[in-house]
Amino acid sequence: MLEKHPDDAVTRACFRRQDGPDKHGAGTDGQVLVQWELLLCAPTIRNWISGKTDSYHPVTALGDPVLAPGLGRVIETRNPQFPEGTRLFGPATWQDQQWLDPTVGYRIIPDGISSVDAMGPLGINAITAWCGLVKIGEPKPGDVLLVSGAAGSVGSVVAQIGRIKGCKVIGIAGGAEKLAWLREECGVEHLIDYKHENLAERLDTLCPDGIDIYFDNVGGDMLAQAAARMRPLGRIVLCGQISAYDGGGPIVAPPIDMMRLIYGCIRIEGFVGRHHPEAIPMALADLADWTAKGLIAHREDVRPGFDNLPETLSLLFSGSNQGTLIARICDEAGAPV
Amino acid sequence: MLEKHPDDAVTRACFRRQDGPDKHGAGTDGQVLVQWELLLCAPTIRNWISGKTDSYHPVTALGDPVLAPGLGRVIETRNPQFPEGTRLFGPATWQDQQWLDPTVGYRIIPDGISSVDAMGPLGINAITAWCGLVKIGEPKPGDVLLVSGAAGSVGSVVAQIGRIKGCKVIGIAGGAEKLAWLREECGVEHLIDYKHENLAERLDTLCPDGIDIYFDNVGGDMLAQAAARMRPLGRIVLCGQISAYDGGGPIVAPPIDMMRLIYGCIRIEGFVGRHHPEAIPMALADLADWTAKGLIAHREDVRPGFDNLPETLSLLFSGSNQGTLIARICDEAGAPV
Incomplete structure (x- = not known):
């Protein structure tokens, strides 16, 4: 549960483990009891636990379980349409088990897709990438596409969809390892290492005639630099x-x-x-097709352990995860890891 | 001609009248000599004469004539498709006469439309209003539409198109006279007098559930207030x-x-x-239709005198013009006024 709102960095002190008698109750008619298997660690969780009560994002109160997108399996059902064994993806919490209404915001994961794939190349980050680039960015062949956070779980898919759509893709990421992965596995031709290179100079070199689409995962100075070149x-x-999530105050x-x-x-x-x-079915169809054809590389960084959740989440903000960051709470059979 | 770039306010000292031998020459084949009748005084001219050499807007150099949209009559022609007497609207300069290529950026004003109407209810400001609201704002019945600079030549048309499209329109303007005109002539139901009322409080009262479209002519704090309520x-x-045009530096x-x-x-x-x-013919068709049906009120503030151009332009920045601000250089017969 949330012990205190983070002032700046997300640390273990923000959270407290609460054991005790089963608080889930027996559920009500229509509900199912889900054993969570995987919990997504996404940067936006930082905003949900910030204590800011802006009306436009979910707010986690002190003492409440932390919200997170998750994938789990029905282990007890009071809804005949969702038998035991059904895998669901949707709004989860940092709890091992949870009674919920599976008809509100949950997607059934079909057999034949591994749980990790359902959180990775076919997961919410990939859908977000598709939706943002294809629906909002409207890429056309020859467009110059700049992507920040390009080694991240959204950014890496954006860069590759841009490549598939015929854009000239420029990815910004931090560190040689990430750049090598983007170049060699993801086929991103133009790269900027923001930790070791001068961003403005590199942009002037790589896109002297400007930028058609900037896909912004970072904000701050990178956004200003890109905006000046549109x-x-x-x-x-x-x-x-993400550059500002740990800063406190409005961004x-x-x-x-x-x-x-x-x-x-x-x-x-x-x-x-x-x-x-309305875009989700289109996104999943494209992503499944491209993944099957080997056109989209993806990597997941799966960290085991319920008790490690605070440290796992905080990896995002130091940029030290490699790929979609996922916490594994139990194995596929339901045993804690 | 431009004597100096304005540091802050636009004043007479920024300009100098230059008389002398006819510098227009005889023109070249394909060109026409236009006697300007009306010159539009638009806020954006402030940016063109600012001396900022950003690549994205026209720049007027010291010693050059000031650029302005204008309407004039062909008085000598070397292009048989544009006989003497043809009225043209398009890029003009603060000169009485000018040789130009009428095929580049000029629109012929048909007989039956007065010169002032062609600069007013059917002019570039009205087309801008249509284009921005209909194409970019995408108004739907019931949408809450907030318009700043609502008594201006663009804003007043935006507010009225919004009313025609079934929006709940809230106009922001300064002073009782402008508000009365918007309420009584333009049919704008909800109004905020930014000079005498607290903007944030009035917005909270008039749009407690937020804003669907904000049409921004002003920037600065008004933009921030609106953005916080979208x-x-x-x-x-x-x-x-416009709130920032006189401030120097980038906005x-x-x-x-x-x-x-x-x-x-x-x-x-x-x-x-x-x-x-591509939107201009659609805009003109709608505007002509609505104007003919009396659905759009419009007023022009025509100030005579070539030599008064600096003072006429500066009226924009004190908010003391009433309607589309136009400088009249000569009468319809071509005699200086």
């Missing part, structure tokens, strides 16, 4: 602002030149998947 | 940032909460008419 009719897709716009936006007819558009439910 | 899937149309984004943009799937989109040429 071509007329360019699109900036706002997906995350405000960096110094973007407003007149450039006007004269260039530049569009800046935020998005989260839940406002685009 | 509903999910809301659209912010960036048309101008940067106000403190907009980036996470609100993301979670709410908010879109911020700049635009200028020249990137939407």
